[in-house]
Amino acid sequence: MRIAFLNWRDSTHPEGGGAEKYAETVCTGLAARGHEVTLFCARHAASAALELKDGVRYARQGGRVGVYAASLRRLRAVERAEGAFDVVVDTQNGVPFAAPLATRSPVVVLVHHVHREQWPIVFGPAAARVGWVLESRVAPRFYRGRQYVAVSQETKAELVELGVRARDIAVIHNGTDAPIETGTPRAGDPRLVVLGRLVPHKRVEHAVEVLARLLPRHPRLSLHIVGDGWWADEIRRAASERGVEDQVRLLGHVDEVTKNRELAEAWVALAPSVKEGWGLCVVEAASHGTPTVAYSGSGGLSESIVDGWSGVLVDGLDAMVSTIDTLLRDPGERARMGAAARDHAALFSWDRTVEAWEALLARVVRGEEHTGMTDDFDHGPAPR
Structure with missing residues (x-):
């Protein structure tokens, strides 16, 4: 054809x-x-x-x-x-x-x-x-x-x-692509990751807010943001206003090896977007055994995430903070959910x-x- x-x-x-x-x-x-x-x-x-x-x-x-x-x-x-x-x-x-x-x-x-x-x-x-x-x-x-x-x-x-x-x-x-095996272990300190374009409807500022609220309970927590876009300065401003600029790393557009390494090292991925048709970022993180927390009612995220099994769908920012707090405190549940996320990602070729x-x-x-x-x-x- x-x-x-x-x-x-x-x-x-x-x-x-x-x-x-x-x-x-x-x-x-x-x-x-x-x-x-x-x-x-x-x-x-x-x-x-x-x-x-x-x-x-x-x-x-x-x-x-x-x-x-x-x-x-x-x-x-x-x-x-x-x-x-x-x-x-x-x-x-x-x-x-x-x-x-x-x-x-x-x-x-x-x-x-x-x-x-x-x-x-x-x-x-x-x-x-x-x-x-x-x-x-x-x-x-x-x-x-x-x-x-x-x-x-x-x-x-x-x-x-x-x-x-x-x-x-x-x-x-x-x-989803077969993950690039970087050989890097999970980060020693708790780390969150967001992957995607930096535009308003991705609401990456919510990830910054999650970090700010959880730092008193997890003082070594950090947030890595992988991706670039015209909204990047607004995210930097949000981090500065919340006083967490030292704990937020905006990596910009990175090569595939770096992207895979970041996903493999993170403890939990966030997808705070208003709407996704599918959520490729979710499945890419899942291929490294990293579960994602996202908002319910956000389109295809309810299919790229099997709620409660390969990740969690939450209603609102407060619930996102609470859920991530629980996952950071429970390595057994993170491991179980990460393994399920990896199995789920393998279905999509x-x-x-x-x-x-x-x-x-x-x-x-x-x-x-x-x-x-x-x-x-x-x-x-x-x-x-």
Whole structure:
């Protein structure tokens, strides 16, 4: 198949994150299976307009907002020069690309999560209202009858609430990389870790607050923050205001070995995000036997974490503080939960994710009826 994949950014972008990891891994996996794949995404200062990497052609154009129109123009130009793609994947990261305006090829819509909660956090009231109307009312009508892919059952349920037919939505989870064995033991002193982009809706300030509240009970406690983003200065300010700047390390963007070492050394991971489509950071930490504490009602985190077994879902900041305090005091429970987290993470392979995508795209190209298929996993024993 000739496949076009439209995504806001790629992993080389300074603000790239889990959605970019998902897109690139799926594209690379499809290319390795013999398909011709082009990934259209935004350009940034350190990127090339055209690049071939791991068998995938990267076509970069436009910036934060301009990427949408620029990618449609380039998609149209490529199809004029080389012929139509067999299928186009349109990633709706709050704002869809509106690929049907540029191609007559079948279009599959990929949604990581619904941005209901994020719009007012990231934008002012007027822009947030426009964005939410576009996502919740315009997009479901514009793409009516097309095949959707959600990365979790929670995202599928939210799309159904917006009017997308359940039978039009397939669920294809994230995979996870085999952990890099760094050979480093768990840190001798208690340590928390947060992994992800530093943007407002990730609420990394909550992790800083957890640290500040627990320091009187755990005076050697520290917090390591792995990742970068335009909100980093706000997190530094929060640490300074709470007087814990000496206990907070912002590591920025790090290489894979460093990332794996940080996850392996941490005692507990935190995911205080407002919403995640899946929670790749959770499964990456779990692959090192590090359980995650996150908020309930945060989308796909209720699937990447099996509450009470491979991690804990809590209601509110006070409960997060209390739960982490308990885990820090109980090495036996941390070890039990960490082992369960490792077992849970092992269920999610990128090979399985790519296989599911290949099967779905082939069905779409053949013009078969939409599938509400899911790559559901056996989540292991029931939580205690």
